[in-house]
Amino acid sequence: MHSWTSPENTPRATTQIAQIRQALLEQITAGLLQPGTRLPSERELSERFATTRITLKEALAALEAEGKIYREERRGWFVASARFIYDPRYKSHFQAMVEVQNRQVTTQVQSAGLIVAPVGLCQQLLLPPLSTLLQINRLRQLDGRSVLYVEHFLLPARFPGLLACDLEQSLTRLYAERYGIRYGRSCFEIVPGAARGAVARGLNLADDAPVLLITRINYDEQGQLIDCDREYWRHDAVAIRIESAMP
Template identity: 55%
Template sequence: MREEAPRTVTAICRALQEQIECGLLPQGGKLPAERQLAEVFDTTRITLREALGQMEAQGLIYREDRRGWFVSPPRIAYNPLVRSHFHAMVGEQGRVPETEVLSARIVPTPAEMCARLELPALSSVIQIRRARRIDGRLVLYVEHYLNPQVFPGILDFDLTRSLTDLYASHYDIRYGRVAFDMVPTALPAEAASILKVTAGSPALLITRVNRDQHGRVIDCDVEYWRHDAIHVSVEVPD
């Protein structure tokens, strides 16, 4: 029985992948319940979950807590060399973006942010926490850290809109040089709870430190993306 399990897992993965590629299981659609799938494939829930886990790791399906398994929609192309923002990037690819503000306040600056934002010890920073959706699906949890001396009164604005546009229209600030740091990671508990997935689920962590057109460090974004939501695509010009 133990020797048969790997072959069963492979067979389940192959069958589900073929159904997805043929459109019988549509992108964004919900899979049957685990009990039903186990009956279809004449296997145990343990073996079935191993197969589903492998497909999730490949980005073909995803699970939402208390909702079940779904077929992953197409990934969004993410080019860090293009000066854009979430709403523009998603909209230009024919998808529907949405932003929810979770909190916006002035907090003591975390130690690592003091270094990134070039702020002194025991300083304060503006923290904006947001959740973002594509076509209604939660895909991104982001923490923005802003230098309060650069953006006085920004907490009074509508923070569901693009910060990039807000910077330009109300502060005459535009992005200059940007430093990116991208690493695969496991979602920490807070980010996982917001994205409605299990803590430890795979994710892409993108940290971006932004300077303005004058070279000043103005903010830092810490983004937790669902690993199946984007693919990084970069074309370096001649």
């Protein structure tokens, strides 16, 4: 009996994938394709490399996994900037971490208001049933590219009048200056996730596209709950780096 092999899985196709990846990578590394540059359409690229769309997509997917390019829904492929180095344990505000890396950040509030805490949050935060939370959703851009969608969940009793404040500023700074609340310890979880709804739209992704989900529960210096953040990162835009303390 003869086994059937897809033409796209043959050694020739595999070699083509590697050649296309290498050719595009050399253009990026040499600076001929600058960060933010939009690549030609998949049809144009497949014609230039004399290959099929399927083989081309394999090569593009390899570069995407390496963080060299990224895709935006209905817009095409773009050359990526260097990954942002992110330490979830960083105690200062996000803006400070961005400035250290000579990057530019903008923050846009997507929505803000009171909600009844979902079951999962009640369990995570040890809240009684039907508790009320403040929810603030924000979209963050690095160097003009949308890379992070954050859902913040706060206890209303700790932050009276918060919704009247400028919520595009650093919340860490706002907590300290207006409410005298400063971070102590944090508990965080990093898992693969999927972008859906407002998250997908904000990050210019298709529904169910992969993202890196960081959930962080923050406590103050007295060990009392401050907030819970759910950070949805474009996985091709970030590198997690954590430096452990000496024993």
